[in-house]
Amino acid sequence: MDRNSAGISGQYTRSNNDYNRPDDHAASSRRVQYRHGTVEQWDNPLRATPGRNEFYHSSDACSSQNLMFRSVNSAQDFNTLTRQEIMDGLVSKSYRFGDRYDGRHHGQYASSIKKYTSASKRPLNRAEQSQLIRLLQNFSVTRSWNWRSLTTTLHSLTSAGVFTPHNPMDERVKLTQANLLSTLLDAIIFNCNQKPEARDIDARGIANLLWAMAKLVDNGQERTPVFNEAVATLLPHVNGQKANFKPQGIANLLWAMAKLVDNEKKRTPELNEAVAALLPLVHEQKDQLNAQGITNLLWAMAKLVDSGQGQTPEFNEAMASLLPLVNAQKDQFIPQHIANLLWAMAKLVDNGRKQTPGLK
Template sequence: MHRISAANARSGNYYHQPDNQAASSRPGRYRHDTVRQRDNPYRTIPGRNEFPPASGAYTSQNLQCRSVTPEQDFNALVNPEIMDALLSKSARFAHRYDGRNHGQFASTIKKYASASKRPLNRAEQSQLMRFLQNFTVTRSWNWRSLATTLHSFTSAGAFTPHHPMDEGVRHTQAALLSTLLDAIIFKCHLQPGARDIDTQQITNLLWAMAKLVDNGQELTSGLKKAVAALLPNVNAQKDQFIAQGIANLLWAIAKLVDNGQELTPELKEAVAVLLSQVNAQKANFKSQEITNLLWAMAKLVDNGQKQTPEFKEAVAALLPHVNAQQANFKPQEITNLLWAMAKLVDNGQVQTPGLNEAVAALLP
């Protein structure tokens, strides 16, 4: 059992609003806010996606899922009664506790940030981290709880470093991340039959890890180990991923590599598996997913990925769909697509008729 303890963090009122505008002036920076939410059970990019409710009823009234509006007092979400209920539930079931109530609490924080249309500001983050000093993560948690907790807190901006940052807040952030990653690594190393992880959870976990480093968290050895531990599950469940999940996974892997994750044999194998699925599901990708995929491929090549036959086939499979969906691309998607094509050509992509047609379709 891991327990987070830290000195009380001061609540400040300084907050630097992150730039949520299209970052088209920065080559290859495909900002998460450009990825639109769809009515799809695989809503995993960006942070606004909603998890399906965990199975089973929640008996604590304090932990009931509720709609949160920006006008609600943030204090209502981080009051001592809620933490007492979480600690009580965890203590009552001990090693049999699956973490569902903790995951549901994390979801309420994400809903607050989503309703506020912004990540947690510095004061809210400090208040939350003081609240989470006794937030206990154990290896008995199931995959749903681990994925929901990490994804929800990341989406809400709970782990985004602010500058300056109180040392107590920094310590609690690091401790909470460490215990979450430890549980993920532990569960990945269980026997295959005991892993019990599904494709949505794989995608959400890798997306959250990519977003952590994209938001300024250091790519620590623990984070690298967690990524490496998750990658074999991509291969094991390759036939179960739907189109959006494939696009989100390749985006996440490319973002991690761009921030220092090594191109290990396991990572290359996961990329190869996903590229084969791009070709198989080429007709199912929407405009934003085509953009994510081509951006990810270009970024991977720019960081050392070889243009293998599977890679070239995936690019060739996507290019006709750029022309077919030319009317659906948003301005930033057009920018990112043209950047991706230029980067691919710069790294050896042949200027085929298909590529020339895609460029011609975007230029108007």
């Protein structure tokens, strides 16, 4: 039961991964449900990226291309998303600006695909995925892309089911899928390894990327060497950004780490350090957690213990903070939450957790 259980809300992903940057004062925010968590959605205007791409203004973009992006909404027909002129426009921009292109329009297009699946309340089916993947053969990701474009693209395509393996799958589709994922991960690794002043890494992006990577393996993607390197490169940033994580990010990160450990069957020092950095935050932000966050966290903590996590003082404090919330918010849990919570509590007892009054 637990393979696809953590925090399932009974609906498909409905979030936009475009996240607010410190200078985006006009951005609007709303909360939406993920299948495995809740992520904050941001709708941002197209604007110049500060820093290395300051010269690249939105006025450089082709007006017809902008109209295509603006026309994509919840009622968008899938065939419109796979029009060749959209990809031709993306290729043209990438070619025109070369290594100065920041990837923003590719990220917007990826978000448009996710909006389609959100409106459909399901991921892409095999026929849609195959049709789209053929178009994405020219979806070239480079190391010049900024952090926001990379995180938006990987999270959006993963959420939409672009990388989900189907059986059977055409070999050309499989190869394009693997190449696109590999180039995205390579660019993320490159970005993470740059000097601090040259990158825009933030807490929301880290949480969304690790969620997406966990979702990839949960959906059946192979853990390639570049995948493992990307995870290992991202994990140290969890500790560096721990002061900036919100409750949803904490819940999604611990869910992701539990899934990654469950898939790999081993714990790395980087993962242990990231978990240790997050556990105190559970206690600190307990009053801001909703029913889904409580469910995700208890499921993740039970899964981590089942995979060898020691019940440290920080772990015990986090657990003691969460258990009373189950009773306090009992009217908010849907049937799937209840099933996941009971599974988590049974797993904790099975792994030596004492049946304290709070657990009972």
